Amino acid sequence: MTEARASRAAVLATQGLSRNFGGLAAVRDVSIALHHGELHAVIGPNGAGKTTLVNMLSGMLAPSGGRILLEGRDVAGEPVWRMSQLGIGRSFQKTNVFLPLSVLENVRLAVQAVEVGLNPLKACERRPDLIERAEASLARVGLLQLARRDAGALSHGEQRQLEIAMAIAGGAKVLLLDEPLAGMGVEESQRMVELLRTLAREHAVLLIEHDMDVVFAVAHWMTVMAEGSLLAEGTPEAIRANLSVQEAYLGASP
Amino acid sequence: MSARPTPEDWRAKLAAGPSGGWLMGLGTAILVVAPLGLSEFYTGLITSALIAAMLALSLQLLVGCTGLVSLGHAAFYGLGAYTVFAITPAEQARTVLLTLPAAAAVAGLAALLVGALSLRTKGFFFLMVTLAFGQMVFFLFHNTKLGGGADGAYLMRPTLSLGDWQLPLTRRQRPLAYYYLSLLLLVAMYLSLRVLLRSLFGRVLEGIRINEQRMLALGFNTYRYKLGAFAFAGLLAGIAGHMYAMKEGFVNPELVGWHRSAEALLMILLGGLSTLSGPIFGALAYTAIGEIAQLVTERKLLVEGLIILVVVLSLPKGLSGIGLGWRKGREQPPAAEAKPHD
Numbered sequence: 001m002t003e004a005r006a007s008r009a010a011v012l013a014t015q016g017l018s019r020n021f022g023g024l025a026a027v028r029d030v031s032i033a034l035h036h037g038e039l040h041a042v043i044g045p046n047g048a049g050k051t052t053l054v055n056m057l058s059g060m061l062a063p064s065g066g067r068i069l070l071e072g073r074d075v076a077g078e079p080v081w082r083m084s085q086l087g088i089g090r091s092f093q094k095t096n097v098f099l100p101l102s103v104l105e106n107v108r109l110a111v112q113a114v115e116v117g118l119n120p121l122k123a124c125e126r127r128p129d130l131i132e133r134a135e136a137s138l139a140r141v142g143l144l145q146l147a148r149r150d151a152g153a154l155s156h157g158e159q160r161q162l163e164i165a166m167a168i169a170g171g172a173k174v175l176l177l178d179e180p181l182a183g184m185g186v187e188e189s190q191r192m193v194e195l196l197r198t199l200a201r202e203h204a205v206l207l208i209e210h211d212m213d214v215v216f217a218v219a220h221w222m223t224v225m226a227e228g229s230l231l232a233e234g235t236p237e238a239i240r241a242n243l244s245v246q247e248a249y250l251g252a253s254p
Numbered sequence: 255m256s257a258r259p260t261p262e263d264w265r266a267k268l269a270a271g272p273s274g275g276w277l278m279g280l281g282t283a284i285l286v287v288a289p290l291g292l293s294e295f296y297t298g299l300i301t302s303a304l305i306a307a308m309l310a311l312s313l314q315l316l317v318g319c320t321g322l323v324s325l326g327h328a329a330f331y332g333l334g335a336y337t338v339f340a341i342t343p344a345e346q347a348r349t350v351l352l353t354l355p356a357a358a359a360v361a362g363l364a365a366l367l368v369g370a371l372s373l374r375t376k377g378f379f380f381l382m383v384t385l386a387f388g389q390m391v392f393f394l395f396h397n398t399k400l401g402g403g404a405d406g407a408y409l410m411r412p413t414l415s416l417g418d419w420q421l422p423l424t425r426r427q428r429p430l431a432y433y434y435l436s437l438l439l440l441v442a443m444y445l446s447l448r449v450l451l452r453s454l455f456g457r458v459l460e461g462i463r464i465n466e467q468r469m470l471a472l473g474f475n476t477y478r479y480k481l482g483a484f485a486f487a488g489l490l491a492g493i494a495g496h497m498y499a500m501k502e503g504f505v506n507p508e509l510v511g512w513h514r515s516a517e518a519l520l521m522i523l524l525g526g527l528s529t530l531s532g533p534i535f536g537a538l539a540y541t542a543i544g545e546i547a548q549l550v551t552e553r554k555l556l557v558e559g560l561i562i563l564v565v566v567l568s569l570p571k572g573l574s575g576i577g578l579g580w581r582k583g584r585e586q587p588p589a590a591e592a593k594p595h596d
Contacts (some may be wrong), residue, residue, distance in 0.1 A: 081470050119477075121450070122454055
């Protein structure tokens with residue numbers, strides 16, 4: 001699998017990506033590749049630099065060094081809104097939705113955000129296509145029946161689903177999902193795992209997740225980070241067998 | 255989706271329903287007939303209130319709709335007024351068909367420029383930068399002979415004329431003409447802002463107000479949207495300033511000063527931050543409070559301040575916080591309702 005994987009063109013790849021905060025190297029010389037149809041899990045202890053990595057990939061943070069190649073084009077340092085328009089969608093570790101707006105409007109905004117060449121002075125009702133695409137996205141995550149609720153009235157788990165709906169609504173090629181299962185109940189988690197599997201078929205997915213059962217169940221490829229650096233990468237089987245990873249992160253668990 | 259309305263549906267209907275259009279319509283109707291029974295003094299007073307309402311309404315596009323608190327908005331109001339002075343020769347009045355678009359254009363372009371620079375800052379810094387720009391414009395007129403200096407200058411009022419034809423107005427009818435023109439412009443401003451807020455552009459402003467960082471992450475270049483709002487708000491303030499110059503036949507640097515900007519903010523606070531009708535009610539109430547305070551006491555500002563304090567503290571959503579709103583447009587798009595789900 002490793003050889004076959006290396007020969008395919010990556011949708012999103014980093015080369016020597018680094019980010020310093022003052023004297024602290026939060027991410028150090030990290031090179032990873034995300035492929036279409038692949039769920040790529042990034043694991044590592046707290047402070048390993050996972051979220052900093054995602055923040056750079058989504059354009060929220062400018063890298064201190066290195067390159068970010070989106071389909072071969074260097075996009076490092078592009079502003080966050082441009083990254084989103086280029087096809088990189090993300091969800092946030094801490095739920096980050098428009099609480100006073102309806103669920104549908106949250107997702108409709110996500111669709112509108114990446115729609116190029118629309119006339120902004122057009123009445124919202126005159127663009128039902130945006131609404132239809134938002135509804136399709138809500139249907140995929142199973143929130144359509146709650147479309148008219150205020151986002152603030154949703155349960156925590158439903159808000160996490162809404163985050164995903166917003167990330168996929170704009171037709172992103174790459175999905176950066178920062179702990180989408182955080183704080184979810186067992187049943188909700190199971191549904192989210194199913195969703196992750198189906199999303200991985202059509203996107204290049206980067207998943208940050210602490211629940212190792214989930215990670216090993218869904219990941220096709222794994223990257224382990226520690227103290228900002230890339231510690232190991234490989235298939236879940238290879239990572240499970242890797243001794244240094246066990247020492248650094250997995251501890252006693254097999 | 256089920257046809258059974260959820261509580262949210264009803265709340266949205268209540269918020270948008272009769273109160274919004276109905277009350278505004280009634281208020282407009284009253285204002286249309288009011289001059290018939292009023293003295294010239296009160297007609298003039300309400301005209302001033304209508305002009306103040308235009309200024310406050312234009313500022314609401316920034317403060318209430320987009321979440322941008324500016325302390326320099328009067329600069330564009332003053333620029334609108336000074337534009338009338340600048341393009342009117344000493345002995346020859348210009349037609350309003352020329353002065354009004356000119357005032358709007360100058361104020362709008364100035365706002366585009368000021369906005370392009372000041373919108374690179376956020377929050378408190380934005381407040382200070384807009385204040386600084388406003389004061390620059392103030393001292394431009396105050397310390398140079400450009401517009402009559404610190405004392406201001408008289409000007410020939412724009413006429414309601416087209417080519418050689420001029421609306422025949424007696425001296426007593428002129429204030430009425432200013433009154434109705436101001437009312438007409440205020441209503442037009444209100445309606446155009448309503449349309450704007452229901453547009454795709456308006457939805458973006460709403461999103462920026464709630465959470466600008468999230469809008470950026472979604473893919474909106476929020477700077478451009480904020481700049482558009484800032485320029486349009488400046489243009490509308492220029493129209494208000496034009497009407498001031500037209501009504502008073504006089505301009506002075508006070509029109510530009512930060513005090514005027516703060517006053518407009520107070521009117522918004524008084525009327526409510528979350529609606530378009532708020533600034534209009536706020537401006538009318540502010541003018542009324544000022545007049546009543548003047549009748550009762552010589553310490554007008556003290557009484558005025560106390561009343562405003564009480565209203566703002568007891569009605570956090572202002573005078574119009576009783577359920578008027580712009581929730582209507584965004585809640586249930588008809589396309590979403592027509593489709594069967596489940």
